[in-house]
Amino acid sequence: MHDREQIMSEIQGETKDQVPVTVLTGFLGAGKTTLLNHILTAEHGRKYAVVINEFGELGVDNDLVVDADEEVFEMNNGCICCTVRGDLIRILGSLMKRRAKFDGIIVETTGLADPAPVAQTFFVDENVREKTRLDAVVTVVDAYNVLQTLEESSEAVHQIAFADVIILNKTDLVDEAKLAEIEAKIRQINAYVKIHPAVRSNVALTDVLDQGGFDLQRALEYEPDFLENTEHSHEEGVTSMSFPVSEPINEARFHAWISALLQEQGGDILRSKGILNFAGHDDRYAFQAVHMMADGDFIGPWKQGEKKESRLVFIGRNLNRPRLRRGFESCRA
Known part of the structure; x- marks a missing residue:
């Protein structure tokens, strides 16, 4: 990165x-x-x-x-x-x-x-x-x-x-x-x-x-159920999936994981974005990437009453849901 x-x-x-x-x-x-x-x-x-x-x-x-x-x-x-x-x-x-x-x-x-x-x-x-x-x-x-x-x-x-x-x-x-x-x-x-x-x-x-x-919150209000069912996607199809993690995320671990993932699969991951709760920081961190190029920064405090939940969205081909989920969850602090 x-x-x-x-x-x-x-x-x-x-x-x-x-x-x-x-x-x-x-x-x-x-x-x-x-x-x-x-x-x-x-x-x-x-x-x-x-x-x-x-x-x-x-x-x-x-x-x-x-x-x-x-x-x-x-x-x-x-x-x-x-x-x-x-x-x-x-x-x-x-x-x-x-x-x-x-x-x-x-x-x-x-x-x-x-x-x-x-x-x-x-x-x-x-x-x-x-x-x-x-x-x-x-x-x-x-x-x-x-x-x-x-x-x-x-x-x-x-x-x-x-x-x-x-x-x-x-x-x-x-x-x-x-x-x-x-x-x-x-x-x-x-x-x-x-x-x-x-x-x-x-x-x-x-x-x-x-x-x-970066305001993912509004976009994520949709969260259609059929996304949980990946069977509709044929090999070439572009699909999207979202992963929540309720515990704080370790910043260094996240960057190491996402860099490796985008290097390896960036061709297939058209777009990824997320709002993250990094351990030790009060502000929300907004992340986004287009293929292998990633960027991000802190965008101010969590809104009052807002759930401090990290959430990552991937849009692309050949996405392996269990593997992506495991990877993201392994970044917990």
Whole structure:
């Protein structure tokens, strides 16, 4: 886990100064551009810097952006995810020089993108990590086509697996029974994601922005029972599982275990995150990883009346529930 001590000490107490970054992803035609336009024109009294790419569909029409008093940064050589991370790091760096002009940053990825490289950027580069924080990955899903798309495309599965928030768009084109089927399918891949049904991407901005990235508590309120039954997952399927531990966790032991696990299985573990109660610390520790890249820090005290329980979530392929549970439980102080 790269420069862990430094990461840990670096951001403690600084999160208020960090700019929240929303990564917006979703398949071509799902309604990302509509959602972006909605964010840029809505009356919310905030300003967003938008990083879009000129690959495939044009992200947003420039007149609109100018009207909305925003700044747009185009990627030069195609899609964000296909270019070197350096491009995004460079753009974020130049944006931070104008920090006073905006409240948040939105990075819009192209239709066929795997959000992993974009999400990892916020763990990798020291300057980026110091000045920004990944607030949420928001995936726009087209309810009318999603079941077929998931059958045909592993990228679509990844976009759902990486999401903190899903905007389930075009719900006017499907009936109740179909909606229930879609929701069950999404939860099979990512049980802890927040799902907001929408028509023409018209959702409350509070559902998309300022999600507090690390606030697992809300996501974990779902906890569907079928996750305990792993039999539905065929070999290639992406599934999610969550593990609670009620006793305090030994910090050094946890880091040693999770580092080894991600080195060995990071290719299959698309995303992992957790809120941890480390022995000897009063504050909650928030951990998250994308594949093998991990990051974490203390995020303030436990809320009053909140159960001091450590909980870890894994989303990926070939997850071995008993082995993961045993590993996590062996980190108890």
